[in-house]
Amino acid sequence: MHQTIEALAAEMAEHGTGRDAPVRSVMALLGDRWTTLILLVLATGEWRHAELKRMLASLSAEQAISQRVLTLKLRTLERDGFVTRIVTADVPPKVSYRLTPMGADLQDQARRTIEWVKSRDTMIEAARRRFDLI
Amino acid sequence: MHQTIEALAAEMAEHGTGRDAPVRSVMALLGDRWTTLILLVLATGEWRHAELKRMLASLSAEQAISQRVLTLKLRTLERDGFVTRIVTADVPPKVSYRLTPMGADLQDQARRTIEWVKSRDTMIEAARRRFDLI
DNA sequence: CCGCATCCTAGGCGATACTG
DNA sequence: CAGTATCGCCTAGGATGCGG
Numbered sequence: 001m002h003q004t005i006e007a008l009a010a011e012m013a014e015h016g017t018g019r020d021a022p023v024r025s026v027m028a029l030l031g032d033r034w035t036t037l038i039l040l041v042l043a044t045g046e047w048r049h050a051e052l053k054r055m056l057a058s059l060s061a062e063q064a065i066s067q068r069v070l071t072l073k074l075r076t077l078e079r080d081g082f083v084t085r086i087v088t089a090d091v092p093p094k095v096s097y098r099l100t101p102m103g104a105d106l107q108d109q110a111r112r113t114i115e116w117v118k119s120r121d122t123m124i125e126a127a128r129r130r131f132d133l134i
Numbered sequence: 135m136h137q138t139i140e141a142l143a144a145e146m147a148e149h150g151t152g153r154d155a156p157v158r159s160v161m162a163l164l165g166d167r168w169t170t171l172i173l174l175v176l177a178t179g180e181w182r183h184a185e186l187k188r189m190l191a192s193l194s195a196e197q198a199i200s201q202r203v204l205t206l207k208l209r210t211l212e213r214d215g216f217v218t219r220i221v222t223a224d225v226p227p228k229v230s231y232r233l234t235p236m237g238a239d240l241q242d243q244a245r246r247t248i249e250w251v252k253s254r255d256t257m258i259e260a261a262r263r264r265f266d267l268i
Numbered sequence: 269c270c271g272c273a274t275c276c277t278a279g280g281c282g283a284t285a286c287t288g
Numbered sequence: 289c290a291g292t293a294t295c296g297c298c299t300a301g302g303a304t305g306c307g308g
Contacts, residue, residue, distance in 0.1 A: 065301090069300080203281060
């Protein structure tokens with residue numbers, strides 16, 4: 001019944017399961033409050049910080065992203081090589097963000113997962129209602 | 135440059151972006167500390183709570199999952215319809231967990247994302263090193 | 269316009285001890 | 289063995305104000 005476990009264990013050991021290992025940190029990224037949304041917006045082109053902030057606010061039901069967190073998320077994405085930060089030497093300086101090719105790929109990947117969940121949306125909500133009856 | 139944004143906005147509005155909407159909660163699930171690992175293990179068959187706990191400990195570099203959190207995660211997965219909980223009327227009672235068909239699908243989806251990240255592992259770590267030099 | 273520093277809160281998670 | 293309750297920590301994230 002548990003035949004494939006050794007392979008699993010080996011696989012896990014190979015690419016570390018540590019908190020900072022790409023596998024875990026990128027999965028966490030996709031699961032956090034804003035990153036996926038940011039990727040979806042950046043997939044449409046290049047965005048100034050402020051405009052991106054406003055767009056995210058309009059896409060999210062609840063509340064706007066704080067400036068601090070937007071900067072934080074963009075830094076993380078930049079550090080991992082998913083986003084490029086473009087600064088012009090104007091006064092005041094203009095800062096834009098754009099996906100790298102790998103970032104565009106990540107966006108595709110995220111979108112696939114989103115589509116998967118969407119297609120099960122009804123089934124999941126039904127399961128929840130059933131469970132909560134008890 | 136931002137032509138597809140209207141479509142994006144409409145799409146977002148359609149399936150809510152609220153915290154409890156399946157899209158966001160399932161994405162968060164895949165990104166959390168344990169859920170993905172649990173799915174990978176359960177994909178190999180049916181597991182007793184205690185054995186599952188031990189296996190997760192052996193797969194994870196750092197430390198074992200606490201019993202509280204394991205129960206919590208399994209409950210969430212069960213509620214969403216990804217996992218079935220099987221109880222036998224023994225003394226002491228035996229409890230097993232197994233993926234539903236939809237849960238197996240979710241595991242596939244998670245695995246695809248993991249594989250994607252793994253194949254970029256080197257590139258991501260290189261980007262991080264480059265960024266951290268500055 | 270953009271980023272940083274500070275402060276604060278909510279929630280995820282671990283540890284332990286207790287029930288059936 | 290499985291689950292619950294309680295506690296405490298740590299991190300994600302929000303609000304605000306300053307400086308470049």
